[in-house]
Amino acid sequence: MARKNKTFKVSLGVMLLSAGLMGCSNDNVQDDSGNKKDEKLDIVTTFYPMYDFTRNVAGEHANVSALVQAGIEPHEFEPTAKDIAKIEDADIFVYNGNEMETWVPSVLNSIDTDKVTVVDASKDISLDASPVNDFEIEGGEEEEEESALDPHVWLNPVLAQEEVNAIEQGLVSVDKNNKSDYQENAAVYKDKLSDLDLEFHNALDNASNKEFVTQHAAFGYLAKEYGLTQIAIAGLSPEEEPSPAKLGQLQDYIEDNNIGVIYFEEVASPKTAQTLADATGAKAELLSPIEGITKEEQDKGVDYIQTMKNNLDALKQVIK
Incomplete structure (x- = not known):
């Protein structure tokens, strides 16, 4: 059974509406060294694991929000013009990857990414090409199945640590003044993920x-x-x-x-x-x-x- 191939298309009307919502300027004011002058970063994430990983790394230095609310299936989510405006107005946008959030490439093509740092949390993870269903029928005709890249890396505590690394790098690139805090927060959280991994193995x-x-x-x-x-x-x-x-x-x-x-x-x-x-x-x-x-x-x-x-x-x- 082939994976449903969804492509999110941003219409001209949506882009105009999002531009109207954003106003004439972006508030991501930085000093000469590239550090944000505001007290806290504004970070927009896609769905819960990205939100939780990010808030653990950011600590007190950021306001972190998630676009996909509880009860909404992330595979089916499509952003509104208001959501797109939030992404462009943010200092940092964190998402799991293009195989999960299939709408992200189109959105990023429609906004000024010079004003927002984009973090693809699974960028350093080699995704598995997996059949849409691992169950093999024995003694009968097999259905044709299309291989697709599996995006669900966050459900492996070891790979979750790789996503935390990517998020840490993104935060440090925007806010070098708090680099040591981000590194310490990430290290503490990765220790918790390592303990979780050990629990699973045991x-x-x-x-x-x-x-x-x-x-x-x-x-x-x-x-x-x-x-x-x-x-x-x-x-x-x-x-x-x-x-x-x-x-x-x-x-x-x-x-x-x-x-x-x-x-x-x-x-x-x-x-x-x-x-x-x-x-x-x-x-x-x-x-x-x-x-x-x-x-x-x-x-x-x-x-x-x-x-x-x-x-x-x-x-x-x-x-x-």
Whole structure:
């Protein structure tokens, strides 16, 4: 099942509207040494992991916001003219990469990027070319599947550290006066990610069962890091659904291998995962791709690291 190829197009009307919203000038005033004069940087990020990574690096030196609000599927997000204006007015714009935020190249082509520092957080990560669904049908005709680059690098704590490095570099390039703070903040946060990585290894390395069934193929990098096998119902985007034939094969596989849990996610519709769980007698449990954490959850201390720990607890139900 081919990955849906989405290209965001910025119309002349949108560009004119965004220009009107932006006004005649940008407030990113810098001194002669290239440092921002204002007390805090204005940083716009795309969706939650980029927001959380960035705020941990920035600390007290920036106001960090996210364009994609909780409850919105990031794969489906398209920015409004107001969102585009926010990007151009920011000191720094942070996004995961072109394979996730497919609308970014068109937006960047429509604005003055001399006034905003753009951070592609996955720029130094070699993305895996992955089929849209890792499950292979046995004893039947295989559907043609198009290879696509998997953008879900943030779900691997090791690769998350690489994204933090890219964000740190972006902040330092704009605000050299606070370089040591950004470096220290990034080091502290990467230590937490290293501890998280160790937790995953300790829990999963010696497991006898390594397979898990998930709603969409978001966990390829996590599975690769810890020697697991991801069996995905949908492809790299949760909007993609398997054919009835593949659903039947998945049902047989789940029943034949006594897989007791099927993982769904909080943002995309869990209908297909729940249907498969009902058909096989498996439990439906949350495994979060961390694409949207509500403000209420954040106020209770839920963040990237806590959600990954929750994911580990969920995986322990079948990876044991």
